[in-house]
Amino acid sequence: MDWDNLRVFMTIAREGTLGAAARALGQTQPTMGRRLKSLEKTVGHVLFQRTQFGFVPTDEGQALLLRAERMEAEAIAAERELSGAEALLSGLLRVSCSDWFGNLLLTPVIAEFSQLYPGIVVELLTEPRLYSLPHREADCVMRILPFQDPDVVSRKLLQTEYAVYGVPDKWNSHAKGGAGCRLGSA
Known part of the structure; x- marks a missing residue:
């Protein structure tokens, strides 16, 4: 599973739309859509329900989101720990x-x-x-x-x-x- 695609997935879940996620990550909306499709193909599940109000995680999407956020928290903790070692x-x-x-x-x-x-x-x-x-x-x-x-x-x-x-x-x-x-x- 590509970490960059997971990051895009989490940002879409947080922002609610491809456009808002694209702005948050400094990417384009089509790039967000392609990365999401790639992740959905990799995991074999549709991760969002597309509604008139935006993207809402499916049950599979919610399960993946919880695990992806734990991975992100660990990566952030490792980054903070390593950056604190500077003199x-x-x-x-x-x-x-x-x-x-x-x-x-x-x-x-x-x-x-x-x-x-x-x-x-x-x-x-x-x-x-x-x-x-x-x-x-x-x-x-x-x-x-x-x-x-x-x-x-x-x-x-x-x-x-x-x-x-x-x-x-x-x-x-x-x-x-x-x-x-x-x-x-x-």
Whole structure:
């Protein structure tokens, strides 16, 4: 079984369409289709049901996807283990967080980090999308919500306070626990 075809298969399963998978891998849509057909021929099963909403894994596709993801996780673990053996720190470090956290709190830390480790290029990802650590979409992620993946090591970084600010004349309802105060538009 060709690993590149398995990678294409997993990307189609994750993205849902050939076009989205092609964009994610930097390939063309026809290439995605050819690789998928080649894998289906190799395993002797149709791996996706084609629906109006995209590609949905068949039972055989779901079984293969579980095993392929385990293979991918092992390959990623081996790559990380081997890359950690280097004496000099260098390379790309992808950090994902919310835009406010990145702009207000993390930017000065990254500047100091860059001074200490000039061989490391930090890419700050501040999109609302949740990046995957096991799939190496990001190397470090800061989130408000806890992680669901059992293989992710997470630590509480900080606690931050929130408050609502406004014009004093418009917020007279604070004595009633905020009753009558509107947030946003109705």
